Amino acid sequence: MTPEQSSYWQAFCEATGHDRPPEDVFAFGDSPGLADELLALVLADRKKATASHSRWHELGEEPLPRPGDLALVLDGRGKPACIIRTSRVDRHPIKDTTEEFAWAEGEGDRSLSWWMDAHITYWTREAAREGYAFNTGQDAIFHRFDRIWP
Template sequence: MKQIPAIYDNVERWTFGYTEEETKHLLELITLGVKTATCTLYEADNLPEAGDAFIIIGADSEPACSVEVTHVKVTTFLKVDEEHARAEGEGDLSLAYWQNQTRAFFEEFNMFSYDMPLVCIQFKLLEVFDN
């Protein structure tokens, strides 16, 4: 098990991706500074705030890095803009790509609607944890 600094002992863990390959790819985008945003379905009792830190879990189920939330915006699917799509760092960085992928993801769980509330989260890389 990786040793991480004690300041992260009580920090929430995030995972990205549903396959080992996807998780590795998204983690690489984060550590390269390409992926600096994500979005999630709005939950009033679980809204991150600027300054919150999170641990990103790698494909090996171990802590890989830490990030700090820099900006949070609650919006709807149709109001997510090109800037956020680009910051998510995936595909061709376009809004159309983001819409297609995000819609497919939420449809898989029967949760998609054009007016569904989303939390758009921007973050910055704090630290990469060595093996």
């Protein structure tokens, strides 16, 4: 963590009595603009879920979230913005995503159709960058969370 991120985490720990480091420190998305856009949804308590391709966890690129985990969420410039607590984690094929999960993600018009279009575009872009073929039969990690601070 940067000094600014560490100070933010320390302030959280002092205010809440928490005494361990975060399980993850991350920004949503793959660009500063997308990170800020998705963070705004979290701060408005509209976004309470996210999905990540299972490949990133299998390769050790991202830690696999577990219920109760705390994460420090960053904005698009890497500055600390809030802390979330994982409430539920599921793994299943992307094609089996539900309307309810799409709604919990809080993006776009919150429909499953919008969610699929946006995530297929995102994961196809990531797959091209990383050199693998993407399809909706592949698994994703479906992560539900609550913003707990501020």
